[in-house]
Each structure stands twice: as C-alpha cells, then as structure tokens.
Amino acid sequence: MNIGQAADQSGLAPKTIRYYEDIGLIRPTRGGNGYRDYAQTDVHKLRFLQRSRGLGFSVEECRQLLALYEDKGRASADVRELTQAKLAEIDRKIRELTGLRRTLEHLVHACHGNDRPECPILEELSDGWPGQA
Amino acid sequence: MNIGQAADQSGLAPKTIRYYEDIGLIRPTRGGNGYRDYAQTDVHKLRFLQRSRGLGFSVEECRQLLALYEDKGRASADVRELTQAKLAEIDRKIRELTGLRRTLEHLVHACHGNDRPECPILEELSDGWPGQA
DNA sequence: ATGAACCTTCCAGCAACTGGAAGGTCAAGC
DNA sequence: GCTTGACCTTCCAGTTGCTGGAAGGTTCAT
Incomplete structure (x- = not known):
C-alpha cells in the first residue's frame, strides 16, 4: 500500500x-x-x-x-521498567503543571481586568510571586 | 554590569x-x-x-x-486575557497527561515484569488500549 | 608576566517534525 | 489520447528555545 x-x-x-x-x-x-x-x-x-x-x-x-x-x-521486565520510568516522569509533569496552574489562577483572580493601567499580574511577574521569595 | x-x-x-x-x-x-x-x-x-x-x-x-x-x-484586560488563555492550555495539558497516566498505569499493572517474553504492554501498544476502540 | 576567568562572535546541533519547491506517476473523464 | 488533479518522490529550509564549542579578546590577581 x-x-x-x-x-x-x-x-x-x-x-x-x-x-x-x-x-x-x-x-x-x-x-x-x-x-x-x-x-x-x-x-x-x-x-x-x-x-x-x-x-x-x-x-x-x-x-x-x-x-x-x-x-x-x-524480557518483559525491560518494558515494564521503561514504562514505569515514563510514569514517574508524567507524574512529575502533572505536579509541575498543577503548581503553575495555581499560580496563574491566583494572578487571574487578582487582576481586575479593566482598562486601567494597574495590573497585579505584571507587578507580580516583575517583583515576585505568591509563595515564593 | x-x-x-x-x-x-x-x-x-x-x-x-x-x-x-x-x-x-x-x-x-x-x-x-x-x-x-x-x-x-x-x-x-x-x-x-x-x-x-x-x-x-x-x-x-x-x-x-x-x-x-x-x-x-x-489595559490590564489584555494581560488577563493572555493569562487566561494560558490557563486553559495548562488545563488541557493536565487532562491529557492524566489520561496518559491512567493508560500507562494500567499497562504496568497488567505486565508481570518477569523474564518471560510475553508482555501485555507491547501487546496493547500494538493492538489498542483500554477504553479506546 | 602568566594564568584563570571572564567576555566576544559565529557556527552547529538538539527534538521531532512541518512546509514548500520541483518534478515524476497514475487514474478518471472527455 | 490528452488533460486534470491527486498522488508520489527528493531535497532544502524552517520551526522553538536554547546549548555547546571553537577561536579569539580582556581583565584581574598573583
């Protein structure tokens, strides 16, 4: 074909x-x-x-x-090992993304989203962010 | 500097x-x-x-x-919009990874992990996987 | 004065494709 | 039999976000 x-x-x-x-x-x-x-x-x-x-x-x-x-x-043990390593990596990615999500959500909630120039999102991006030194 | x-x-x-x-x-x-x-x-x-x-x-x-x-x-609304789009994207990634994790975990559990050549992981990778046509 | 630790530019490459150009082939319709 | 359009081929270049290395200039401490 x-x-x-x-x-x-x-x-x-x-x-x-x-x-x-x-x-x-x-x-x-x-x-x-x-x-x-x-x-x-x-x-x-x-x-x-x-x-x-x-x-x-x-x-x-x-x-x-x-x-x-x-x-x-x-040996199927080889395959199992490879798969389990991948599983751990996926868990790590999910954890990272979840933390990141929390931070971004906080930023969105803090932002009034109107037409005035003040924006907490930009302020935190430049100065620091919650839960972080 | x-x-x-x-x-x-x-x-x-x-x-x-x-x-x-x-x-x-x-x-x-x-x-x-x-x-x-x-x-x-x-x-x-x-x-x-x-x-x-x-x-x-x-x-x-x-x-x-x-x-x-x-x-x-x-306008801070611009920033908020960008951030919210990013949030949605992160949610999508988390959903994908979670599904992927479920599938891989099923595969690890189904694999006996010994030295015999039969391996359910490879079989499912080639033929289909649970919850999927 | 010598050596290490900086700095500079440029060139190449990583993953994992994707797009596009330039051209060959095939099947259908008139 | 000829055209049209959809397929197929190769090759080259670009994508994203850097990173490594070579070859060379500078600065600083000893």
Missing part, C-alpha cells in the same frame, strides 16, 4: 512516516515506480509508533520499545 | 540572555571593550522574562507581556 493509505491507517502524517524512515525506524519496500510499499506488518509498526509517541515516549524510547517488540526473546 | 552578573541576578544563563538579545527582547548598552553592560532596568526585564517563561508563556507571548509591561497606557 502507498504512504497515503499507511498514513490513514496509522494515524500518522505521510511526512512523519518518511521522517521515521529517515531515522531508521521502519523500512518499507519500494515498487517499480519508486513509491514506498507498506505491508500490514509495517502498518502495525506505524500504529505502534503512533501509540507509543502519543503516550509520551520519545522517539528513541520508541526505537527501544520497537526493538523489544520485535525481539521474541526480550 | 557584565553579562555574568546579570545572569546570576536574573536566573538565566548568559547564552540565553545573548539569545534574547538576538531575537530583540532586550538591548543592553556596550562598554568601550565591547562587553554588554546591563542596567538595573535590564535585569528587571530579564527577571520578568525568566518568570514568565517559567510560567509557561512562549517567548512570543513574553514579548507581548514585556511590551504591555513597558507600556504605561496598556
């Missing part, structure tokens, strides 16, 4: 698929006309990539996961 | 400060030796940038905020 169809079936943009080929993630065969030809197994791998990228794995981590996925002798 | 001191006082790396100058965010004067010379107002702006970047505003948004900050006739 052509790249367009592979894109439709995997949920990735054609450009992205070509990029994944550039960096050596998947290697489709080529037809006589030079067009890339994707087999079902290729599409499976593309979906795999689409999912794992969507779950926050970096492309390098996806490469590892793909290798583990293709290696029938792999 | 030299760039190193400005860096210390603003919490930004010297490289970052030069970059901000490159893209036209701040313009320090120069001494006879060619060294950048930062006044206190420059350091204030740098701190302002450091803070707003840390709060998740993009550099372009920081440029807007800085313009508003410097413009005595600005």
Whole structure:
C-alpha cells in the first residue's frame, strides 16, 4: 500500500512516516515506480509508533520499545521498567503543571481586568510571586 | 554590569540572555571593550522574562507581556486575557497527561515484569488500549 | 608576566517534525 | 489520447528555545 493509505491507517502524517524512515525506524519496500510499499506488518509498526509517541515516549524510547517488540526473546521486565520510568516522569509533569496552574489562577483572580493601567499580574511577574521569595 | 552578573541576578544563563538579545527582547548598552553592560532596568526585564517563561508563556507571548509591561497606557484586560488563555492550555495539558497516566498505569499493572517474553504492554501498544476502540 | 576567568562572535546541533519547491506517476473523464 | 488533479518522490529550509564549542579578546590577581 502507498504512504497515503499507511498514513490513514496509522494515524500518522505521510511526512512523519518518511521522517521515521529517515531515522531508521521502519523500512518499507519500494515498487517499480519508486513509491514506498507498506505491508500490514509495517502498518502495525506505524500504529505502534503512533501509540507509543502519543503516550509520551520519545522517539528513541520508541526505537527501544520497537526493538523489544520485535525481539521474541526480550524480557518483559525491560518494558515494564521503561514504562514505569515514563510514569514517574508524567507524574512529575502533572505536579509541575498543577503548581503553575495555581499560580496563574491566583494572578487571574487578582487582576481586575479593566482598562486601567494597574495590573497585579505584571507587578507580580516583575517583583515576585505568591509563595515564593 | 557584565553579562555574568546579570545572569546570576536574573536566573538565566548568559547564552540565553545573548539569545534574547538576538531575537530583540532586550538591548543592553556596550562598554568601550565591547562587553554588554546591563542596567538595573535590564535585569528587571530579564527577571520578568525568566518568570514568565517559567510560567509557561512562549517567548512570543513574553514579548507581548514585556511590551504591555513597558507600556504605561496598556489595559490590564489584555494581560488577563493572555493569562487566561494560558490557563486553559495548562488545563488541557493536565487532562491529557492524566489520561496518559491512567493508560500507562494500567499497562504496568497488567505486565508481570518477569523474564518471560510475553508482555501485555507491547501487546496493547500494538493492538489498542483500554477504553479506546 | 602568566594564568584563570571572564567576555566576544559565529557556527552547529538538539527534538521531532512541518512546509514548500520541483518534478515524476497514475487514474478518471472527455 | 490528452488533460486534470491527486498522488508520489527528493531535497532544502524552517520551526522553538536554547546549548555547546571553537577561536579569539580582556581583565584581574598573583
């Protein structure tokens, strides 16, 4: 199948698929006309990539996961470890964003939002912010 | 003051400060030796940038905020709007990350984590995942 | 006077794509 | 059989927000 169809079936943009080929993630065969030809197994791998990228794995981590996925002798403990590290990272991101959210919300509430030039948001951005020295 | 001191006082790396100058965010004067010379107002702006970047505003948004900050006739409603948009974006990110976290946690729990090759994580990454078609 | 610790500019690269130009191919409709 | 338009190809450049390094100038303490 052509790249367009592979894109439709995997949920990735054609450009992205070509990029994944550039960096050596998947290697489709080529037809006589030079067009890339994707087999079902290729599409499976593309979906795999689409999912794992969507779950926050970096492309390098996806490469590892793909290798583990293709290696029938792999240990599932490796995969579990990778996933758990990712989980911790996601928790950290959520914590950071939540703190940030609290600060911004405070700023929005403190701001009267009218047409006068005084603005607590800008003042706090320049002088300091709540709960911080 | 030299760039190193400005860096210390603003919490930004010297490289970052030069970059901000490159893209036209701040313009320090120069001494006879060619060294950048930062006044206190420059350091204030740098701190302002450091803070707003840390709060998740993009550099372009920081440029807007800085313009508003410097413009005595600005309306605080503008700032409030920018901040509220940012808040909504942060909420969206938190929601996404929370969903992602749920999925990954399910995967970790489903994986026995031993040395046998079967691994539910990889299977779900390739075939679909819980709560999703 | 020598060495370290600054400072300068410029060039290159990171992730992970995305956009666009210039051109080849294919399938449908007239 | 010819055109039209949608596809496909490669390559080059840009995005965001820096960061690293090279090659060289300056300043300061010893």
